[in-house]
Amino acid sequence: IKGKYNKLFAYYDDRIRQRLLSERFITDSMQHALESGQFQVFYQPKYELADESIVGAEALVRWMHSEKGVMSPGEFIPLFERNGFITQLDYYVWETACRCIRTRMDQGSPLVPISVNVSRADIFSQGFVENLRELVGKYKIPIQSLHLEITETAYTEDPEQIIKVVEQLRRLGFVIEMDDFGSGYSSLNMLAEIPIDVLKLDMRFIKKEANNSSGRGILRFIISLAKWLNLPVIAEGVETKEQMEILRMMDCNYVQGYYFAKPMPEDEFEKLLDKTAISAMKNVMANHPVQ
Ligand code: C2E
Numbered sequence: 001i002k003g004k005y006n007k008l009f010a011y012y013d014d015r016i017r018q019r020l021l022s023e024r025f026i027t028d029s030m031q032h033a034l035e036s037g038q039f040q041v042f043y044q045p046k047y048e049l050a051d052e053s054i055v056g057a058e059a060l061v062r063w064m065h066s067e068k069g070v071m072s073p074g075e076f077i078p079l080f081e082r083n084g085f086i087t088q089l090d091y092y093v094w095e096t097a098c099r100c101i102r103t104r105m106d107q108g109s110p111l112v113p114i115s116v117n118v119s120r121a122d123i124f125s126q127g128f129v130e131n132l133r134e135l136v137g138k139y140k141i142p143i144q145s146l147h148l149e150i151t152e153t154a155y156t157e158d159p160e161q162i163i164k165v166v167e168q169l170r171r172l173g174f175v176i177e178m179d180d181f182g183s184g185y186s187s188l189n190m191l192a193e194i195p196i197d198v199l200k201l202d203m204r205f206i207k208k209e210a211n212n213s214s215g216r217g218i219l220r221f222i223i224s225l226a227k228w229l230n231l232p233v234i235a236e237g238v239e240t241k242e243q244m245e246i247l248r249m250m251d252c253n254y255v256q257g258y259y260f261a262k263p264m265p266e267d268e269f270e271k272l273l274d275k276t277a278i279s280a281m282k283n284v285m286a287n288h289p290v291q
């Protein structure tokens, strides 16, 4: 028995060691990576379900690492949220998205709003609202063209504080999308109180829930609840035609997922926009304070 436990212990010991080493490695290289352009912003289009026109895109960061290859956000964002680096990285992503919007305006291309992810740590960081405001000013882009995605779970602790900041952002004209709705435990009551413009359904609802009848019931319920609250809905993680058809039947407004397009580098995104119909998220500004 003793030998067995020792082995188990050695196993976990090794896993923890590996993890600490890899975290140390990331921490040691993140600053240089940012300065040397190893972080790249990819764009994943969002589509209007009715006619499959593009209504926007989400900016998603990738780390093009010289030794590790392409690293996805799941491998470093949680660590950056803990060590504080997320505020620097996110500012870089937001600025890149603003520049992308500016480039299209300079070309006279139709405006496509881009949403960026905002972490909880960003919201509590010094000068957060002011920095965002300055960014859109610097690039002279309409404030409504930079959407902000805030996950449902960000509201879990001190929701009042977050709501105050979000209200401030909305008054300035930013469009707020609630990300990963359904992954946390916010009450329906809360949903009616949080000031948001768009609801992004967590992928789990589409992935497994849509496969059985009770899951479909939940999906249908959430979509009609959002409608009742006057909130446009984006379904994330749509991977199959069948899922798309279910969502269409349920009158879901917008979709984002591999079935339509994966996140892609800016040049590819530009090419896609050139050959795809573009339309506005019509109902998004319906209950937005700045019209
Ligand atoms: P998210 O904001 O919910 O972004 C959607 C994620 O779902 C992205 O993963 C996207 O690639 C993935 N996805 C989209 N369609 C499909 C699909 O059909 N099937 C599957 N299996 N996945 C799909 P990604 O890029 O790996 O990002 C993961 C998470 O990391 C994001 O979830 C977001 O929370 C965070 N993240 C990504 N970029 C940033 C960033 O620049 N800043 C911050 N703070 N967080 C970021």
Ligand code: MG
Binding pocket: 058, 117, 149, 179
């Ligand atoms: Mg997001």
Ligand code: MG
Binding pocket: 179, 180, 200, 202, 236
């Ligand atoms: Mg999401």
Ligand code: MG
Binding pocket: 151, 179, 180
């Ligand atoms: Mg997420």
